[in-house]
Amino acid sequence: xDEILPTVKSISETSKELKQASKLLARPIKxxxxxxxxxxxxxxxxxxxxxxxxxxxxxxxxxxxxPESVKKRNRKIVIPKTNYFSVGFVQNDYFDQIEDAWKExxxxxxxxxxxxxxxxxxxxxxxxxxxxxxxxxxKTYCSANxxxxxxxxxxxxxxxxxxxxxxERSYKSLIINDIPFKVKVELSKTITQTIPMNLQRKLxxxxxxxxAARTANRQKIHRAMIKAIKAEREGxxxxxxxSFIQRVGNVDxxxxxxxxxxxxxxxxxxxxxxxxxxxxxxxxxxxxxxxxDLNQPISNGELIFKRKELQNSLNEEFDRRIKQK
Amino acid sequence: MNSENSLNVQIPRWALPNERVPMxxxxxxxxxxxxxxxxxxxxxLVDDISNVEHFEYQTEIKTxxxxxxxxxxxxxxxNFVVIxxxxxxxxxxxxxxxxxxxxxxxxxxxxxxxxxxxxxRPLMDVDVLPGAGLILSEKIKRNTIPIIMKVQGFGDIRxxxxxxxxxxxxxxxxxxxxxxxxxxxxxxxxxERELPELNLANSKSTEFGVNPNLINELLSELKLIADGAVxxxxxxxxxISDAEIxxxxxxxxxxxxxxxxxxxxxxYELLIDTGxxxxxxxxxxxxxxxxxxxxxxxxxKQLVLNFNYWDMLDNEYxxxxxxxxxxxxxxxxxxxxxxxxxxxxxxxxxxQMKNVEAFKFG
Numbered sequence: 078x079d080e081i082l083p084t085v086k087s088i089s090e091t092s093k094e095l096k097q098a099s100k101l102l103a104r105p106i107k108x109x110x111x112x113x114x115x116x117x118x119x120x121x122x123x124x125x126x127x128x129x130x131x132x133x134x135x136x137x138x139x140x141x142x143x144p145e146s147v148k149k150r151n152r153k154i155v156i157p158k159t160n161y162f163s164v165g166f167v168q169n170d171y172f173d174q175i176e177d178a179w180k181e182x183x184x185x186x187x188x189x190x191x192x193x194x195x196x197x198x199x200x201x202x203x204x205x206x207x208x209x210x211x212x213x214x215x216k217t218y219c220s221a222n223x224x225x226x227x228x229x230x231x232x233x234x235x236x237x238x239x240x241x242x243x244x245e246r247s248y249k250s251l252i253i254n255d256i257p258f259k260v261k262v263e264l265s266k267t268i269t270q271t272i273p274m275n276l277q278r279k280l281x282x283x284x285x286x287x288x289a290a291r292t293a294n295r296q297k298i299h300r301a302m303i304k305a306i307k308a309e310r311e312g313x314x315x316x317x318x319x320s321f322i323q324r325v326g327n328v329d330x331x332x333x334x335x336x337x338x339x340x341x342x343x344x345x346x347x348x349x350x351x352x353x354x355x356x357x358x359x360x361x362x363x364x365x366x367x368x369x370d371l372n373q374p375i376s377n378g379e380l381i382f383k384r385k386e387l388q389n390s391l392n393e394e395f396d397r398r399i400k401q402k
Numbered sequence: 403m404n405s406e407n408s409l410n411v412q413i414p415r416w417a418l419p420n421e422r423v424p425m426x427x428x429x430x431x432x433x434x435x436x437x438x439x440x441x442x443x444x445x446x447l448v449d450d451i452s453n454v455e456h457f458e459y460q461t462e463i464k465t466x467x468x469x470x471x472x473x474x475x476x477x478x479x480x481n482f483v484v485i486x487x488x489x490x491x492x493x494x495x496x497x498x499x500x501x502x503x504x505x506x507x508x509x510x511x512x513x514x515x516x517x518x519x520x521x522x523r524p525l526m527d528v529d530v531l532p533g534a535g536l537i538l539s540e541k542i543k544r545n546t547i548p549i550i551m552k553v554q555g556f557g558d559i560r561x562x563x564x565x566x567x568x569x570x571x572x573x574x575x576x577x578x579x580x581x582x583x584x585x586x587x588x589x590x591x592x593x594e595r596e597l598p599e600l601n602l603a604n605s606k607s608t609e610f611g612v613n614p615n616l617i618n619e620l621l622s623e624l625k626l627i628a629d630g631a632v633x634x635x636x637x638x639x640x641x642i643s644d645a646e647i648x649x650x651x652x653x654x655x656x657x658x659x660x661x662x663x664x665x666x667x668x669x670y671e672l673l674i675d676t677g678x679x680x681x682x683x684x685x686x687x688x689x690x691x692x693x694x695x696x697x698x699x700x701x702x703k704q705l706v707l708n709f710n711y712w713d714m715l716d717n718e719y720x721x722x723x724x725x726x727x728x729x730x731x732x733x734x735x736x737x738x739x740x741x742x743x744x745x746x747x748x749x750x751x752x753x754q755m756k757n758v759e760a761f762k763f764g
Contacts (some may be wrong), residue, residue: 217422222418224757225756226757241472371476375483
C-alpha cells in the first residue's frame with residue numbers, strides 16, 4: 078500500500094472552526110430569539126431549542142406569562158413576516174394545542190392573545206439552519222466496512238454534538254432529532270449462494286418471458302415461452318414463481334432482518350432495482366436515525382443485519398412452494 | 403473499570419487504514435484535573451476534535467494537550483471526542499495502535515488509560531499455475547488459463563484486471579526504424595525546395611495512432627545525424643550510406659525546431675500512401691499493419707494481466723502482475739492478434755477475517 082498520508086486538517090484550523098461554529102450556529106437561533114422579543118410584555122423565557130437534523134429546522138420553544146392585566150394592555154402580538162421563520166404551535170398549560178392560533182395577513186403574523194384563555198403558554202418559532210452550521214453542530218460516523226460473523230453483518234454508528242456548552246449557556250436545553258445515517262447493505266455479497274442454480278434458471282425464465290412479452294418480437298416470445306413451459310414442467314408454476322418474486326422483491330420482507338442497538342431507530346429501507354436474471358435486490362439502503370441532547374451528547378449504536386436468518390428464510394420460502402406443487 | 407477515578411475511552415473495535423474514527427473520552431467530574439494528554443503513536447494522526455475549548459499539539463512528542471473542554475451541567479461526566487486516523491505502513495492485515503491517554507493535575511497523573519485503534523486491511527494474492535500458457539492458432543477458439551485468486555484479510559474489495567498483449571513486430575524490410583529513417587531522409591531531400599516555406603503548424607499524426615516511442619526514437623536518431631556524428635556505427639541504419647547522411651544534415655538543421663512536426667507529417671503522408679497502395683489492407687489505429695511492405699508479421703509473445711484492488715475507502719493496495727507466455731502458432735501473422743479475455747476465476751480462495759470485533763491481539 079502506498080504511503081498515503083491522509084489529508085488531515087491542521088488542528089489549529091479545527092479549533093478556529095469550533096469557535097466559529099458557535100457564532101455561525103448562533104445566527105439562525107439568535108434571529109429566532111430576537112423574534113421572541115416581540116413577546117416581551119409577556120416575559121418570554123426560552124425553554125429549549127429543538128433541531129431536526131434531517132429537515133434542518135430549528136424550533137425555538139419558549140414560555141410566556143399572560144395574566145389578564147397584561148392581556149388587557151397588549152391584546153395581540155404582531156410579527157412582520159420574513160423568509161427566515163415560520164410559526165409553530167401554541168400550547169396552553171394543559172398541553173392542549175390551540176388550533177389556528179395565528180392569523181396571517183400579507184405582511185404580518187398576528188397572535189390575538191387576548192382572545193385565547195389561559196395564563197401561560199408555550200410558543201414555538203421555527204427557523205432554518207444552513208448545511209454548514211449543521212456540519213459544525215453534529216458529527217456522525219458509520220463503519221466504512223462491515224464486520225461479519227457466520228450469522229450477522231455489523232456496522233458501528235455514532236453521532237455526537239460538537240459543542241455542548243454553547244447551547245446550554247444560551248438556550249438551556251438542546252435536542253437534535255432525526256440525525257440520519259444511511260447504510261448500504263450489499264445483499265449480492267452475502268446471499269447468492271442460497272438460491273440453487275436450477276432454481277435461478279427457472280425464475281429467470283419467468284423474467285425473460287415477462288420481458289419478451291413486452292416486445293413485439295415473436296421469436297423472442299416464443300423462445301421465452303418454451304423456456305417457461307420447460308420450467309413449469311420441472312416443478313415450478315408461473316404462479317409460484319410470481320408469488321416468490323413478489324415476496325422477496327418486497328422491501329418489508331427485509332425489515333425483519335435488520336436490528337438496531339443503542340439510541341438508533343430504523344427510519345426506512347429501500348431496495349435497489351432487481352436486475353434481470355436475479356431474484357433478490359443487490360443492495361438494501363438502510364436509513365436509521367438517532368437523536369442527541371445535552372443529557373446524551375454522544376450516541377452510540379450498531380446496525381445488525383441478520384444475514385443467516387435471511388438465508389434461512391429464503392430457503393423456507395422455496396421449500397414451502399415446492400411442497401405446494 | 404468504571405471506578406470513581408478512572409478514565410473511560412470508547413473507540414470502534416475495527417477500522418480500515420485511513421478511516422476517520424471517533425474516540426470518545428470520558429471521566430467523572432469529581433476528578434480534579436488541569437491537563438489531559440493524548441500521546442499518539444507514529445502512524446496515528448488527529449483529524450478532528452469536538453467539545454474542546456482549548457488545546458495544543460506538541461509535534462515533537464506527538465502529544466495533544468487539552469486544558470479546557472466544553473461541558474454540560476446535565477451530566478456528571480466530562481467528555482469529548484477526538485477523530486483519529488491511522489495510515490499504517492505495515493503489510494500486516496491486522497495492526498493495533500496504542501493511544502495513551504493521561505489525565506493530570508498539577509503535573510501528577512490522576513488516571514491513565516489506553517485507546518486501542520485496531521486496523522485491519524484486505525489482502526489479495528494472484529497466482530497462475532506453473533506451465534500455464536496460451537496457444538494462438540486459427541484452430542483454437544478458446545484458451546483457458548487457470549488463475550488462483552486468494553482473498554484474505556479484512557474488508558470487501560473491488561478488483562480491476564487489465565490485460566495487455568505483447569507482440570514482436572517483424573518486418574521483412576529488416577530494420578523498421580532504419581527503413582523509416584531512410585525514407586524520411588529521402589523525403590526531406592525531395593522537399594528541399596519547399597522546406598523553409600512550408601508551415602507545419604499542427605502535427606497531423608493524431609489521425610493514425612503511431613506509437614509515440616517509435617517517434618521519439620526516430621527523433622533522437624535524427625538529432626544525432628543533424629549534429630553531424632556521421633559514423634554509421636552509431637546508428638542502426640544499416641541501409642544508409644555516410645554520403646547520404648551528409649547530404650541531409652543541412653536539411654535537418656533547417657527544420658531543427660520543427661523536426662517533430664515534420665516527422666509526424668511524414669508518417670501521416672506515408673500511411674496515406676500505403677493505404678493507397680494496399681487498398682485492401684486496413685490501416686488500424688494503434689497497430690499499424692503496413693508501412694513499407696505488407697509483410698510485417700506480428701508475433702504474440704506474452705499476455706500480461708495486471709490486477710489492482712481497492713477497499714471500501716478506495717485505499718489502493720499492491721498490484722499483482724501475472725505474465726503468461728504465448729505461443730503464436732497462427733498461420734497468418736499479418737494481423738495483430740485480437741485476444742478477448744473473459745475473466746471467470748475458477749478458484750477463489752476467500753478466507754476473510756470474520757468477527758474482527760472479537761479478535762485478540764497477542
